[in-house]
Amino acid sequence: MKVALDAMGGDHAPAVNIGGAIDALRYYPKLQHLYLVGIEDVLREECKRQGLDLNDPRVSIVHAPEVIGMAEPGAKTVRKKKHSSISIAMDMVKEGKADAFVSAGNTGGAVAAATLKLRTLPGVDRAGIASALPNEYGICHILDAGANPEAKPEHLVVYAVMGTAFARGVLGVKDPKVGLMSNGEEDEKGTAFTKEAFKLLKQAPGINFVGNVEGRDLFESELDVVLCDGFVGNIMLKSIEATAKAV
Amino acid sequence: MKVALDAMGGDHAPAVNIGGAIDALRYYPKLQHLYLVGIEDVLREECKRQGLDLNDPRVSIVHAPEVIGMAEPGAKTVRKKKHSSISIAMDMVKEGKADAFVSAGNTGGAVAAATLKLRTLPGVDRAGIASALPNEYGICHILDAGANPEAKPEHLVVYAVMGTAFARGVLGVKDPKVGLMSNGEEDEKGTAFTKEAFKLLKQAPGINFVGNVEGRDLFESELDVVLCDGFVGNIMLKSIEATAKAV
Known part of the structure; x- marks a missing residue:
């Protein structure tokens, strides 16, 4: 290479x-x-x-x-x-x-x-940044960590497909788990944006969508991809880095 | 009491x-x-x-x-x-x-x-949750940490006023600094939502608005209030808690 x-x-x-x-x-x-x-x-x-x-x-x-x-x-x-x-x-x-x-x-x-x-791959409207967070199970990727701050719900579905392909093809995870970052794990939690994304992700073929996840799931759950818009992902990533440094 | x-x-x-x-x-x-x-x-x-x-x-x-x-x-x-x-x-x-x-x-x-x-105070449309983060300068409050996930820009201005009053009256901070959580410190960073909030905060009397802030400012800057909608605040707070626990 x-x-x-x-x-x-x-x-x-x-x-x-x-x-x-x-x-x-x-x-x-x-x-x-x-x-x-x-x-x-x-x-x-x-x-x-x-x-x-x-x-x-x-x-x-x-x-x-x-x-x-x-x-x-x-x-x-x-x-x-x-x-x-x-x-x-x-x-x-x-x-x-x-x-x-x-x-x-x-x-x-x-x-x-x-x-x-x-250019992006066919079917991919927007680029996303996958940021790797190591945890005890392996690596969880925040996707998107900042490329696309005002994402549409359908962008998150495409991120789910790309994140799954990466976890499977590059990291060798058999059946990658994909979660949606929200303000609570219950299905009904979230904003209009995440609720629409949730609905689309539920119906999307070829991904193993596990539903809404929270901050703790980044470190304490077997999870390969955490989906969010680039604004939330960027803030989350920087807050995590700052906390790790402060602690 | x-x-x-x-x-x-x-x-x-x-x-x-x-x-x-x-x-x-x-x-x-x-x-x-x-x-x-x-x-x-x-x-x-x-x-x-x-x-x-x-x-x-x-x-x-x-x-x-x-x-x-x-x-x-x-x-x-x-x-x-x-x-x-x-x-x-x-x-x-x-x-x-x-x-x-x-x-x-x-x-x-x-x-x-x-x-x-x-009921809320006169002029306050929505309740907000202030969550205290201790740092070397004192206490920085995330506001809103989850009460109002789909906030409007004008809600953040009212949070700024309430956060300032709390920092001044209860914590004894003379001239509390208020920042807006964004995906970069530059004035032009953010989403349509934060850009509108930025404009309103710039014009709002009685608050000391220092502009956009990032994750690291929670711990490394002299900052008393960090404004965000309740969705971002909730995710940020839980990610910070989870990171501190994991580290």
């Missing part, structure tokens, strides 16, 4: 990106090639500093003169900065030069670039 | 309620009288078991033959069970026999009973 890495994206770029590249090359022999996409001079300097040997045939730098900052509006900036590391790395996936794209950078930018350049 | 305690409400009632009553009588000399509201026989037995002396002039049992279970739909059940501990305790506040009502029971039932019997 060939991977295009946004080497300039993130709060601590490019140091942590190059550090991650070194680890990936060391621990994943299946990684055939790693493209470090970003400002060439900066990346050469950082590779030298951290001891990443650019004569290694598995690694190369792809110059991208622009960077999308963490505070910039992602979707807008992707359209403006055609030569950003996110844009150029995503183009490599589009053109088949890379099989996958990895970024720790501007989330909105990455989602917008993926949607614009790679 | 005279307090009416819902002695039957909660997952571990009446044992923890009577345990709490014993502590309250011991540590709060300003507590003039504590009414234990619930099924008389059950409460007598529990008081005896835990050594709460019913000859103490500061405590008495008020018989309420019905109980609203934790899994019952709160608002509906309050209307049906006229003689529940929640209803009868709330009546005591209405009639001036008690100054305050305390319950660890069915949240929807308590909110519905308060709204039906005591």
Whole structure:
């Protein structure tokens, strides 16, 4: 597998990106090639500093003169900065030069670039971000964790299908359980939005919908996918991170 | 101050309620009288078991033959069970026999009973639940933590006013800071709902609105009130509790 890495994206770029590249090359022999996409001079300097040997045939730098900052509006900036590391790395996936794209950078930018350049799968209207929460049973994904803040109920059904496919195909879960995040476990709990989503999920074929779930189910239940709109998912994820840090 | 305690409400009632009553009588000399509201026989037995002396002039049992279970739909059940501990305790506040009502029971039932019997303040359309999160600066209240899941933007403005009054009057904070929970701190982040609330809060007099906040601000910022609709607040609160437990 060939991977295009946004080497300039993130709060601590490019140091942590190059550090991650070194680890990936060391621990994943299946990684055939790693493209470090970003400002060439900066990346050469950082590779030298951290001891990443650019004569290694598995690694190369792809110059991208622009960077999308963490505070910039992602979707807008992707359209403006055609030569950003996110844009150029995503183009490599589009053109088949890379099989996958990895970024720790501007989330909105990455989602917008993926949607614009790679398009969504047939039947998928909106991209979603799956964020992994480890628990004692394995991994539960919050979906959507922020790509689509004003989701429609039918978007959640498509997330359920994609989350199920990911849990089954990538994580090897036989019959992934999908829950709907709500303000109570009873069927009648929720807002007009979640009630409509609940109805659609009940009828959707090919998914194992277990009904409404609550915060505690993220950690205490055997659950593979928790569905929510991107606004709730983003707030939930950040609150969980902040609580873990505070505790 | 005279307090009416819902002695039957909660997952571990009446044992923890009577345990709490014993502590309250011991540590709060300003507590003039504590009414234990619930099924008389059950409460007598529990008081005896835990050594709460019913000859103490500061405590008495008020018989309420019905109980609203934790899994019952709160608002509906309050209307049906006229003689529940929640209803009868709330009546005591209405009639001036008690100054305050305390319950660890069915949240929807308590909110519905308060709204039906005591009514909201002038100008307040909807009740809100303020849930206290301690942090290094003091206490930050999530408001609303679940009373009003489908809030309108203008409800959040009223919550801002009430939260400010509480922080100022009860907690002694001089100029309470009020934030709006969103999926990013930038002014333009959020949904149609939060953007409208943001606009109204910017214009509202008498509150110190600091703009959009995120999960980390709950613990890492000097912030007194975090506004959100009851759906988001409920999910956020339960996720925080679950994370703290898991960590």
